[in-house]
Amino acid sequence: MMLTKARKKRLWELARSPAQVWARYQLWRRSCLAFLPQRPPAAIPPDFDDLWFLYRLIRTRRPKTVLEFGSGCSTAVIANALQHNSSGHLYSLEVDPVWAQWTRRCLAPSLMPWVDLQVSRLTRTTYRNIAVFRHLDIPAISPDIVYLDSPPLTADCRVAVDPVDLELRLKPGSTLIVDGRRANVAFLQNHLRHRYHIWKRWAPWGSTIFDLKEVSISEAISPPWTNAVLQGVS
């Protein structure tokens, strides 16, 4: 039997269905699914297994700052995890004002203090001759966790360059999670400069996790302030 891409994907979803049921139960037990009735019928259905992974990551790593590209179910679950940690803050960037509004409706009032949800402008440009998207309104923060799940991709642009732009702000111990987006993962493997431990959940379609191990020597010894310091010394 010929396994088309659609069939492979369906099989993959079937294989994951016990994990989806388990993850949904775990999130429900922790009161993280109150947002579900507020989602509009047209919304992409939640991937409970990915949401449970995000929840556990936030609970175990206890980040001070989380940056999310693409708001939705993940915004509510990350905010819940931060609330359960009693620390940290989520900056969620959304390129579509209508979906931003839907996400706001999903956030219970008790979650609001944990989240800044902003609409960001998006531009299409090139990076080393590759077509890329770039968010134009990234807040001035140094995130401990970055979750890349946006923007919606097009046939001729399948990459967001933002993690490369953000790299100078990341410290060892920071984590970047890319949801699916295989072309974006390949791009980041080629263009990120620091040293990462890269691992995958549910290969080949699942999330890819980049754990920052070491800041690249050239970045470490020549950040933008180096010249000023050296001039001061001489």
Ligand SMILES: C[S@@+](CC[C@H](N)C(=O)[O-])C[C@H]1O[C@@H](n2cnc3c(N)ncnc32)[C@H](O)[C@@H]1O
């Ligand atoms: C893959 S969605 C995921 C958002 C979020 N991280 C989550 O886990 O729910 C990424 C983006 O797709 C856009 N979008 C377009 N159509 C959508 C739909 N039917 N449901 C949800 N998001 C949609 C929104 O701008 C959203 O930020």
